[in-house]
Amino acid sequence: MIHNAMILLGEINRIKTFNDKNFSLVEFRSVEEAQRAREGLQGKLFNDPRITIEYYYPFPPAQTMAQNPPILAPSASITISPGKHYIWNGNIARKGTSVCRAVCVPTGESVICVLPDIVNCTAKTGLEKLKKHYSDAAIGFNIFFFLPDTDHKEYASYAEFLRYLSAKDRVEVAKLSDGTHMFLVPPSDFISKVLKVDGPACIYGVVLKYSPHTTSATVLPK
Secondary structure: OHHHHHHHHOOEEEEEEEHHHOEEEEEEOOHHHHHHHHHHHOOOHHHOOOEEEEEEOOOOOHHHOOOOOOOOOOOOEEEEEEOOOOOEEEEEEEOOEEEEEEEEEOOOOOOOOOOOOEEEEEEEEEHHHHHHHHHHHOOEEEEEEEEEOHHHOOHHHHHHHHHHHHHOOEEEEEEOOOOOEEEEEOOOHHHHHHOOOOOOOOEEEEEEEOOOOOOHHHOOOO
16 A cells, blocks of 8 residues: 555655554655655645654664764655654753654553653663673563654764664663663664564664562663
C-alpha cells in the first residue's frame, strides 16, 4: 500500500516496515523525490490526516562512523508514522550540560518507564562491559529508540552525539527517577546480536531488568 501510494512521486529503492513499532522507512532514489513525496502526501496518505511523514537521517555503520561523519543534509529517506509517534520529547545531557534534543518512539511493547525532561548521563562504560554485565546479571530488558527532534532541527548535535558514542563503543549511563539506570547505546552488535533488536540507526535507550534479589551494587557494569 505504501509503495503504490508513493511510486507516483518518485522511484523507490526500498521500504522497511516496523509493524510493532508503528513506523516505516521509505528510501527514494534522490533527495528531491523524497521531498516531493513528503510535501505531496503530508496529511493525505491513505486519507488519514493522523499519519505524519518526516525526513529520516541515516547514519553509517558504527565501525565507520569515526572516519566518516554522519550525513546532515536531508537524505533520500522518509519515515511514516501514525499520529504522534513519540512518547517523550526532551533533552539528553552529559553531567548537566545539554547535548541535544531528541524524541523517544515506542517499541510496540507496553513499557512503564517515566522519562524526565532531561535524560542526564552522569557515568559511562563500554559496550563489551555492558555485554558481559547483561549476560552475568540481567534477566531481560526494555528498549527505547531516541531519534533527533525534527521540530527543533537537532540533526547536527544529535549526529555528533551518536558519532561520539560509536567512535569508541561508548555507552552513557543515566539514572532515572525510579532508581533504574538507562544505558544510551549506539547501533552495534550488542543491539542486533545480543539483544536481537531490529531497529533504525539511532541512539538506543536500554533499561536492564534484574531479579528481585539483585543488590544496587550490581546494577552497573564494572
